[in-house]
Amino acid sequence: MGNIKTLDLPLKTTPATIEDVARLAEVSIATVSRAIHMPEKVAASTRQKIDHAIAVTGYSANAMARSLRLGRSNMILAIAPDISDPNFSPILIGLEKEARANGLGLLIGHTQGDPLRGIEYLKFMNAHQAAGMILFTGYVPSDPNQPAPRLPPSVAVVEPMAHGSIPFVGVDDRLGARKLLELLLAHGHRRIAFIGDSRARLAHHRRRIGFDEGVAAAGLRDSQMVLDSDGTLEGGRAAIERLFLRDDLPTAFLCVNDQTAAGVMMGLTARGYDVPKDFSVTGFDDIPQANFLSPGLTTIRQPRTAIGQEAMALLLRMLEGEGAEQPETLLMPDLIVRGTVGPPAPWPLNRKGFAKGS
Amino acid sequence: MGNIKTLDLPLKTTPATIEDVARLAEVSIATVSRAIHMPEKVAASTRQKIDHAIAVTGYSANAMARSLRLGRSNMILAIAPDISDPNFSPILIGLEKEARANGLGLLIGHTQGDPLRGIEYLKFMNAHQAAGMILFTGYVPSDPNQPAPRLPPSVAVVEPMAHGSIPFVGVDDRLGARKLLELLLAHGHRRIAFIGDSRARLAHHRRRIGFDEGVAAAGLRDSQMVLDSDGTLEGGRAAIERLFLRDDLPTAFLCVNDQTAAGVMMGLTARGYDVPKDFSVTGFDDIPQANFLSPGLTTIRQPRTAIGQEAMALLLRMLEGEGAEQPETLLMPDLIVRGTVGPPAPWPLNRKGFAKGS
DNA sequence: CTGAAAGCGCTTACAG
DNA sequence: CTGAAAGCGCTTACAG
Structure with a gap:
């Protein structure tokens, strides 16, 4: 019988909710939630039943409901003029990696250098209550005809902010x-x-x-x-x-x-x-x-990926309320020696070009 | 007096809710929602008051609440092995452009070619109820130890799917x-x-x-x-x-x-x-x-950006329930002639290399 | 044409 | 240690 129950559940076509877990574990949804977020407040035996129910149902909390309840989303918005810029995309990787490691998602905004699109993203962000923002642009998109939008905690990369107090992470x-x-x-x-x-x-x-x-x-x-x-x-x-x-x-x-x-x-x-x-x-x-x-x-x-990770880590700290005490985080530049530097040529060069001497 | 009212509202630090708009327009929140989504069902005079209230408050609906209610998110997840691959990133731009034009956000998943990370994203997606998915990988990430996850409508780009019925958009x-x-x-x-x-x-x-x-x-x-x-x-x-x-x-x-x-x-x-x-x-x-x-x-x-746009457009159609009747959308390849093709060299070449003739 | 009410899935005081 | 209940912000039948 119990067997049938556990076998039945995965057949549900819609994802498991906390209700499903609670029913299966024979506890209230409050206890399920507690078992997840404050396990020390839940009896070990209860916890076991719940863990099992979670495994069986494949439950993971609906992020939208959670965000709505908490009043804070788990999305970070990155606004870049060109996400295909080879200078930017590895930074995105670093951002994404660090965000994901902390359960946040990275939402991408490509402005094509068009300030209007930047404003659109700000609206979008507002609607989604993005928890934070990474700016590749050096300025905050703004519409002179509109009141300045509320900004979530933000970090600048690639280009320091022209004005304002948004911390910067980049190379030295x-x-x-x-x-x-x-x-x-x-x-x-x-x-x-x-x-x-x-x-x-x-x-x-x-x-x-x-x-x-x-x-x-x-x-x-x-x-x-x-x-x-x-x-x-x-x-x-x-x-x-x-x-x-x-x-x-x-x-x-x-x-x-x-x-x-x-x-x-x-x-x-x-x-x-x-x-x-x-x-x-x-x-x-x-x-x-x-x-x-x-x-x-x-x-x-x-150090692009590192820049991304550093920037996201800083943003995460800011989200925790630890102020951005440090306005700039400067990473070490690496000298890459290939073939374009040699001793100076003897002077004067033959300026006529193609047939010059060696 | 009315003046004072409109001047006061923008000072609120938290974003306007539908409640704020309703209060200002002196209607119920149901009517505000209707004015937005089915304006023809609302009296013109009421609509005016609401439009004004929306403008004054800068209201835009909380996307998380909306998604939760509707049971469908407005996020699309793109899973790529390497988002910095110059072959991929312009596709991301196309995807993002088309998504945004339809009010959807593009969430990015970078797997680094690691199947485990792909699975993580699937979980993430499930939690977020991403409305759809774009796969750059040619296969659906899956964990042999887990039951196959439910898949939202999906489209493959870059690499056709090895098996399964996910439509493909790419060059010919x-x-x-x-x-x-x-x-x-x-x-x-x-x-x-x-x-x-x-x-x-x-x-x-x-x-x-x-x-x-x-x-x-x-x-x-x-x-x-x-x-x-x-x-x-x-x-x-x-x-x-x-x-x-x-x-x-x-x-x-x-x-x-x-x-x-x-x-x-x-x-x-x-x-x-x-x-x-x-x-x-x-x-x-x-x-x-x-x-x-x-x-x-x-x-x-x-035609990378076009591939992205096409793929997203197709996904959007699938989201509307219009089946993916066409398993493949093949775009025209452009021949780019630069300098590496000429007539064949006279045979046999001097195979010793550096000092060869001509 | 409009409003009161239910409910999406969650978390967290508040009682017990 | 656990449960009942409120409430996050929205949309949509259901009445009127």
């Missing part, structure tokens, strides 16, 4: 740029150009600061060069085109990110120069493409 | 391989090798079939060659090493995916050969790295 950009510069200096370079726009993104600005500091420390202040570039491959290539209109060429390019470095390499190659024989180039981020360039790009690797 | 792999082969043939190649493992993944098997069909149609059956390789860059490189132990070299390599093609190109370059002068190479997928190879890889582009 300044230190990374510094490491790259030291490498170039160690190879004997003295004329080093920084390529990138340091105004658009705060993270890029910090790389620039690292560069400036290193240049100053090495006493190279006068020979430093800065070329504006928007952080894209095209921008890197264009910077090279503009550069060759000038006379005072650098021997090495410290690029604000890998895309820029790839563009610089393409521009150089198109002009018939060889990297690293004629010019040295460094990137930043270590995107997957960095290893497909030839030669492979020397760059800084962002 | 067979046709894509065929297009690549035609291109090679048009350039004059007659000795063409297929590199890849056609057993591990069904999608790869289909590419192999396209290759076989094309070879047969061109009457080349006897000269076709197949080299086993596991679909990784390393595998591609290793296949080249093994190949050069033999005598009957092909003039072109049709690789099962871009990673393999990249490995093949590296292997060839390492031996001192030039692509496409000495050998032609094609890939499949058009991963972002394909354009960073030099020369750029000629390949097939998967």
Whole structure:
């Protein structure tokens, strides 16, 4: 008879509820709930019956009902301009891993850089009462025509917040740029150009600061060069085109990110120069493409999965009410040495290009 | 006075509930709900008051309460072995876009290829009553020790299901391989090798079939060659090493995916050969790295975002009860011609490598 | 056209 | 140590 009962239950087509468990264990639903959340308050014998009933029914609490009752969801919303960005997706993995380990789900919001979509997500979040938020954007989406929405506890990654008090988890950009510069200096370079726009993104600005500091420390202040570039491959290539209109060429390019470095390499190659024989180039981020360039790009690797995990762990702590005492968590950048850095070329280079000497 | 009332409400720190709206509009919550979901059943004047109250309070229905009541969540769970795979992430974007457009949220599950984690997600899904599921894995995660879990409506992408009746949305792999082969043939190649493992993944098997069909149609059956390789860059490189132990070299390599093609190109370059002068190479997928190879890889582009949107649209239809009449939705592959295909090299090549002629 | 009431599945004081 | 009951915010028959 009891046998028949246990055999019957799995045939139910709808998932088991706490009611099913209670009935099978012959206790009240309150006791089932207690057995799950405060087992020490339940008699051992009762607990056993309940555990068995749970196993038999395959019960797991309906998360929606639980959230509704508790007034807090177990979803974290990640808002990113582009979830397919190779720089972002490993962070998502870290976020997801840590969230899941704590029973939370990661909901994904892809804004395509469109602020309007960001606002939509905020609404969505509000409706779902997402417990917390991870921002990849450097700012909180907002609609000037609407009152500012309530924000749940939030953490910024990739790009520090332009203003406001949301804590940031990311690489130490300044230190990374510094490491790259030291490498170039160690190879004997003295004329080093920084390529990138340091105004658009705060993270890029910090790389620039690292560069400036290193240049100053090495006493190279006068020979430093800065070329504006928007952080894209095209921008890197264009910077090279503009550069060759000038006379005072650098021997090495410290690029604000890998895309820029790839563009610089393409521009150089198109002009018939060889990297690293004629010019040295460094990137930043270590995107997957960095290893497909030839030669492979020397760059800084962002500890992306770790960033994600750290950020989620911090958010979880904030959810527990432990204030974000630390406004910034900076992770160690890793120098990845591949093939784009060598000693400076003898000066002056043959500037006519394709048929230049070796 | 009314003024004061409307000014007061936004100061509430907790989000507005249907109760707040009802109070402000001086109707019952039932009428508010009706005004939202069946406006035609509500008097125009009442509707106006309610609309105003909604605007003032910034109300949007608590999704958890709504789901609980309706017995159906508005979350879709996507289970992928690696959400950072450049082949997958644009699909996620498509999925997310279409889901969001229909008021659903996309929850992400990253299994790292670990079946155990897949099972965890199934449990999670069950607890959350996810309305539907997108599978990137080609199989349903399952635990042999547990009864099979109930599955919500599901759609497979990237990899068709090994068995079972879950509909698939993806590129037409067979046709894509065929297009690549035609291109090679048009350039004059007659000795063409297929590199890849056609057993591990069904999608790869289909590419192999396209290759076989094309070879047969061109009457080349006897000269076709197949080299086993596991679909990784390393595998591609290793296949080249093994190949050069033999005598009957092909003039072109049709690789099962871009990673393999990249490995093949590296292997060839390492031996001192030039692509496409000495050998032609094609890939499949058009991963972002394909354009960073030099020369750029000629390949097939998967319409990834479209795959995501199609898949989600199909899932949404299934959720409405419109059966998945069509077991497969095959999207058109795009041939992307870059620089790795040229005419076959004169035979025999100088096999000693680095100092070869021309 | 509108409101009172039931109920989705849970958790947690409150009694006992 | 355990159970009855309230209530989270919603939607939808059911009356009127």
